[in-house]
Amino acid sequence: MRPSPSGTCASWNTPRSTDGGHTTMASTGASDVAPAVARLVADGIDARGPLPADSLFHARARAGYDVALCMYHDQALIPIKTLAFDHAVNVTLGLPFVRTSPDHGTAFDIAGKGVADPTSLVAALKLAAQLATADSRAPLPAS
Secondary structure (H helix, E strand, O other), rough: OOOOOOOOOOEEOOOOOOOOEEEOOOOOOOOHHHHHHHHHHHHHOOOEEEOOOHHHOOOOHHOOOOOOEEEHHHHHHHHHHHHHOOOOOOOOOOOOOOOOOEEEOHHHHHHHOOOOOOHHHHHHHHHHHHHHOOOOEEEEOHH
8 A cells, every 4th residue: 555545445346347338248246336336435435436357457557546345256366466475465344353364375285394485474464453453544554
């Protein structure tokens, strides 16, 4: 996140959702996402969407938002693992407690060998601590 996050949420529906406002392929979830984004905007949150996942993660697109709120596991984890495998963190929203996890698998193939990289685990623990102590409306400090 940037030092002064804009608070933008970018959410999307299926990978190829629209072309200039016209549905060109599947649009599963658009009827759920659009009203939710409208409510966020009405509440003063800088949000937009739904946006197509297949064009949301290139460098120019990422420069335009601070947070991508993902509808489906694979839409989020494929690009995030590609961009930040060793330090990405998964945050589960909507729970009555803070839940973070490293964005990588269990790595059973290297378990007990002393070669695992704990960077993502450490990042998940640090973010959990920040979220647990942060004012829910205040921006998190840059990491």
